[in-house]
Amino acid sequence: MSDPLIQLFSEVLQVDAAELSEDSSPDNLMQWDSLAAMSLVVAIEEKFRVQLSTKEIMKMSTIGLARKTLQTKKVMI
Amino acid sequence: MTTYDPKSIWRQYLAAIKQQPDMKFDMRTAIAGSMTIEPLEPYLGAHLLSKKFKPHITVALFNQLRQICYDHHAVLGSGDFNAIALLWRLEDLFPDMLARCLDSPAAVGDLRREVKGLADAVAHLRKRFKGTLIVSTPPYPTMPGFEVLELGQASSGMMAFNIISQFWTQEIAQLERVRLFDLHGLVLNAGMKPAHDVRKWQLYRQPYTEPFCQDIGRMLGRMVAAETISPKKCVVLDLDNTLWGGIIGEDGLEGIQLGDDFPGKAYRDFQRHLLYLKSKGVLLAVASKNNPDDAYEVFDKHDAMVLSRKDIAVFEIHWDSKVESIKRAAKRLNIGLDSLVFVDDNPKEIGEVTERLPDVSCVIVPEELAYLPGLLAETEFFDFAEVTDEDRQRTEMMAADNIRQETQETMSEEEFRKSLNLKIDVFAAQKQHLARLTQLINKSNQFNLTTVRRTQDEVEALSIAKDALVLGMDIKDKYGDYGLVGVSILRKEDKACIIDTLLMSCRVLGRGAEDTFIAKLAEAAKTLDCDEMRGKYIPTNKNAMVKDLYKRFKFIYDSQTDEWIVNLSNAPQTPAHIDVELRLSDKNAGSISASMV
Numbered sequence: 001m002s003d004p005l006i007q008l009f010s011e012v013l014q015v016d017a018a019e020l021s022e023d024s025s026p027d028n029l030m031q032w033d034s035l036a037a038m039s040l041v042v043a044i045e046e047k048f049r050v051q052l053s054t055k056e057i058m059k060m061s062t063i064g065l066a067r068k069t070l071q072t073k074k075v076m077i
Numbered sequence: 078m079t080t081y082d083p084k085s086i087w088r089q090y091l092a093a094i095k096q097q098p099d100m101k102f103d104m105r106t107a108i109a110g111s112m113t114i115e116p117l118e119p120y121l122g123a124h125l126l127s128k129k130f131k132p133h134i135t136v137a138l139f140n141q142l143r144q145i146c147y148d149h150h151a152v153l154g155s156g157d158f159n160a161i162a163l164l165w166r167l168e169d170l171f172p173d174m175l176a177r178c179l180d181s182p183a184a185v186g187d188l189r190r191e192v193k194g195l196a197d198a199v200a201h202l203r204k205r206f207k208g209t210l211i212v213s214t215p216p217y218p219t220m221p222g223f224e225v226l227e228l229g230q231a232s233s234g235m236m237a238f239n240i241i242s243q244f245w246t247q248e249i250a251q252l253e254r255v256r257l258f259d260l261h262g263l264v265l266n267a268g269m270k271p272a273h274d275v276r277k278w279q280l281y282r283q284p285y286t287e288p289f290c291q292d293i294g295r296m297l298g299r300m301v302a303a304e305t306i307s308p309k310k311c312v313v314l315d316l317d318n319t320l321w322g323g324i325i326g327e328d329g330l331e332g333i334q335l336g337d338d339f340p341g342k343a344y345r346d347f348q349r350h351l352l353y354l355k356s357k358g359v360l361l362a363v364a365s366k367n368n369p370d371d372a373y374e375v376f377d378k379h380d381a382m383v384l385s386r387k388d389i390a391v392f393e394i395h396w397d398s399k400v401e402s403i404k405r406a407a408k409r410l411n412i413g414l415d416s417l418v419f420v421d422d423n424p425k426e427i428g429e430v431t432e433r434l435p436d437v438s439c440v441i442v443p444e445e446l447a448y449l450p451g452l453l454a455e456t457e458f459f460d461f462a463e464v465t466d467e468d469r470q471r472t473e474m475m476a477a478d479n480i481r482q483e484t485q486e487t488m489s490e491e492e493f494r495k496s497l498n499l500k501i502d503v504f505a506a507q508k509q510h511l512a513r514l515t516q517l518i519n520k521s522n523q524f525n526l527t528t529v530r531r532t533q534d535e536v537e538a539l540s541i542a543k544d545a546l547v548l549g550m551d552i553k554d555k556y557g558d559y560g561l562v563g564v565s566i567l568r569k570e571d572k573a574c575i576i577d578t579l580l581m582s583c584r585v586l587g588r589g590a591e592d593t594f595i596a597k598l599a600e601a602a603k604t605l606d607c608d609e610m611r612g613k614y615i616p617t618n619k620n621a622m623v624k625d626l627y628k629r630f631k632f633i634y635d636s637q638t639d640e641w642i643v644n645l646s647n648a649p650q651t652p653a654h655i656d657v658e659l660r661l662s663d664k665n666a667g668s669i670s671a672s673m674v
Contacts, residue, residue: 011088035115038281043115046287052274 005067005077006075014035020075022064047048048075083123090126094133101134106160106301107153109137109145111169114282114588116362119303120294126301139282140169146198149206159532161302163199165262166284167241169217170195178237179222185237189244194593196248203252207305207534211297212249213260215242219273219284254533256300260293267292270439303460305530307520309438310416311358311390312351312453313403316365316372316420319442320344320384325371331512336381339446346450347418348383354459355388358468360410360475362391364402364419369394399426400433413522413585413619418458467513467560477557478584494588495654497554501590502662503563503597506547513561514549517580521564522619524591525580526612526626527544536566544569544663545577545602550594552585563594567602567610574602574645576612583622589652595630597659599648603659610648611640 002017010017013031026032032040033058037075041057044066050073052060060066070077095098097658104125118134120162125132130151135146142163146150149161167175171191177184199212215238217223224232242261249255272289285293291374316338321344322621334341339595355361361384365372372394376386386392391409392624393402399421407414415436422428422442431439438458443449453459467474508515515533522528531539540547550563562585566578576598603611612627614620627641630649635642651657 019242034281035113038113038116038277038283041277042287050277054279057276057280 003077005063005070008043009040009063011052012039020063022067023062025062044070048077050075084119085292086126087119087122090122100131104130104132104160104301105135105156106132106162107135107137107145107149107158108164108297109142109152110161110163111140111142111165111238113139113281114164116283116285116287116290117294117297120291121298122294124295124298125302128298128306128310141200142170143195146202149202157400158206158208160211160304161202161206162211162213162297162301163214163508164258164557165195165215166218167215167238168636170576172220173217173236175220176222178621179234182233185240188237188241192241192245193248195531196245196252199249200252200256203255203461207538208532209256209301209480210254211256211258211300212257214262215245216264217262217269219269219278234603258297258300262591263292263296264289282389285568299457299460304532305519307416308461309418310412311362311410311418311459312405313362313364313406313417313419314351314435315399315421315423315426315442316363316367316375316394320348320419320538321375321379322446325375326367330374330379332376333379335375335379335467341381343446343449345381345383347452350450350453352383354453354474356462357459359459360390360412361388362393362406362410363389364393364399366396366399366407367394388472390472399430403434403437404429418453418456420452470560474557474559474584483550497556497588499588499590500553501593501597501655501657502551502553502660503548503601503657504551506536506549508537510549511537511540514547514564517561517564517579517582520664521580521582522617523583523622524586525617525620526576526616526623527578527615528580528620531578539566539568540572544605546605548598548601550581550590550597552590554588563590565594565598567598567605569605569607570607574598574610576610579612588611589655591626592630592649592652593655593657596651597657599643599645600659601661602648603645607645609642610642611642613640622660 001069006017009015009020013029013036015029015031024032026037041052045052048070050070052065056069060069067077093179105123106121107119108121115136118136122132122134127416135158137152140507141152142165145161145163154159157318167188174184174188174191179186199210203210210645216232217238231490239484246257249257266290272286273284274286278284314320317326322340323332324408326335335344336342337345351361363372373386376382376389391406395402399419403414403417403419407417413436414434418438418440419427419430419518420442421430424441427439427441430437440452443452461468470517513533515531518536536547539545546567548565548567549561550565551561552559552563558622561584562576562582564580565576568575579594579598582596599610610632612632614624614627616624627643630643631643631647634640
């Protein structure tokens with residue numbers, strides 16, 4: 001079964017899941033621009049039913065950090 | 078999945094069109110904003126898809142409004158757009174000046190000048206861009222000092238906003254065919270707090286919550302679609318427990334609920350909304366199982382009735398089925414069943430009509446009566462792009478029609494026709510006719526030979542083209558004025574005059590109007606220096622009534638080109654009893670004034 005967070009990033013960024021890793025970030029992924037960042041926030045909030053603060057959003061600069069932030073909010077991924 | 082998920086619908090559509098590089102889009106829309114508006118795209122797109130369009134959406138870069146107004150191709154790319162929508166906010170474009178309005182009345186004047194500059198930019202775009210142009214109202218500012226809680230003391234912020242927004246609305250109203258998108262109203266409707274997401278504003282300059290983005294996208298979609306989709310033409314209403322509470326046959330005039338207190342108020346407010354729809358040209362009809370005298374008594378005698386008998390175009394009050402009533406009403410009004418909305422409180426009646434007349438749109442009176450007054454406003458059935466004079470007078474015209482019908486029953490056909498004193502005016506279209514002509518082109522189904530739909534700009538372009546003629550037909554008789562009820566578009570190809578479009582409102586048929594129109598088309602074709610007229614009949618599932626029209630007027634069928642052809646030397650003549658005028662000379666005057674703009 002594919003990882004739900006990777007799947008979400010893959011869908012929103014329109015990037016094949018195989019090309020994504022915990023280290024993927026705006027620096028190494030062309031598709032992850034500021035508009036995409038906004039769509040990611042919306043998608044994460046909708047899919048995992050959480051509300052992110054601006055501080056948390058700023059921290060999510062890689063997929064791995066996004067996962068860690070979500071885990072502190074008790075999202076099991 | 079049964080839930081409506083506009084974002085995934087849009088994503089799938091985008092993926093699908095990637096596979097078809099030569100796809101023809103029929104609704105190319107560009108949106109631009111003083112804020113980030115990308116999140117609107119899927120909602121706008123999904124709404125247009127639900128209306129059967131093949132949309133293509135271009136989102137302009139953030140805050141390029143003025144650039145778009147002065148050179149839209151440079152910003153949006155070349156190619157034609159069907160619609161451009163511009164959304165803007167005061168706090169994005171004029172933040173400092175807006176802040177100064179809080180303590181300096183003079184700043185309001187400065188802000189007004191800036192806003193005027195934006196209106197001028199829109200006017201500039203209107204002249205160069207031919208499609209649908211939509212601009213928003215500025216929503217109430219979200220800025221320190223403008224907080225809604227400050228409104229209790231009629232703050233200077235509120236006063237400045239009122240002055241500016243009224244000024245903007247007036248400026249835009251002066252421009253021809255610029256549609257105002259009420260973003261402020263939409264925010265009010267959602268509520269300031271639920272509409273805004275301050276986190277996204279701070280991070281991405283995108284001020285709105287996801288649900289509110291959906292509200293905006295959907296409403297923009299409705300506005301864009303209203304340019305080409307015909308609104309419904311008639312509401313067929315039940316009476317008991319729909320126009321009033323209770324059952325007139327049992328409760329009596331005193332016993333029914335209708336008045337200023339709930340639940341009577343809900344019914345009364347619903348009637349007010351119906352009257353408003355009537356003022357926009359929607360016909361009202363009644364289909365009720367009742368004793369006619371009981372029902373009429375309410376219309377004639379109940380103090381709290383908002384609707385009077387003259388507001389209702391057709392009454393079907395008897396004990397026959399609603400299905401029969403609806404069919405008869407459609408026939409008497411000469412409109413298709415798909416132009417009808419049926420409102421009833423009885424699920425059985427709604428069920429039967431849904432099953433047996435699937436083209437009719439059915440709406441049930443809600444269990445919660447407080448929702449009744451807004452019942453039809455919530456639907457998209459009556460989204461009008463533009464309301465014409467003909468719309469406003471429709472019920473009165475239908476009333477004159479009923480007198481005509483009664484007269485007809487006592488005379489022979491020939492006597493009747495003569496007695497009408499029919500006056501027909503066929504003329505080359507001028508600017509002031511374009512709105513109505515376009516409306517007819519896009520909604521006439523039955524007497525329509527080719528059913529080619531066109532936007533107002535396309536019609537305008539043809540009306541000033543050298544090798545084409547856009548003709549309108551106006552009809553009057555002794556009972557009243559039908560207004561503009563016929564349209565034809567003629568195109569010259571060598572020595573042939575192609576009847577590109579020929580359509581008429583069904584209300585005027587059978588009096589010699591069609592004979593006259595075709596005779597005048599032939600005369601007009603001669604002025605284009607043609608020898609023959611050629612016309613096509615393109616069948617749809619609604620226009621069977623004109624299948625043999627050309628045959629009737631002695632056109633000869635050419636199976637090779639699938640065209641009907643008549644030589645102008647033996648073209649049909651105008652019937653004797655009709656007073657008719659053909660005015661083509663204005664066309665040149667029209668084209669000169671248009672090119673001087």
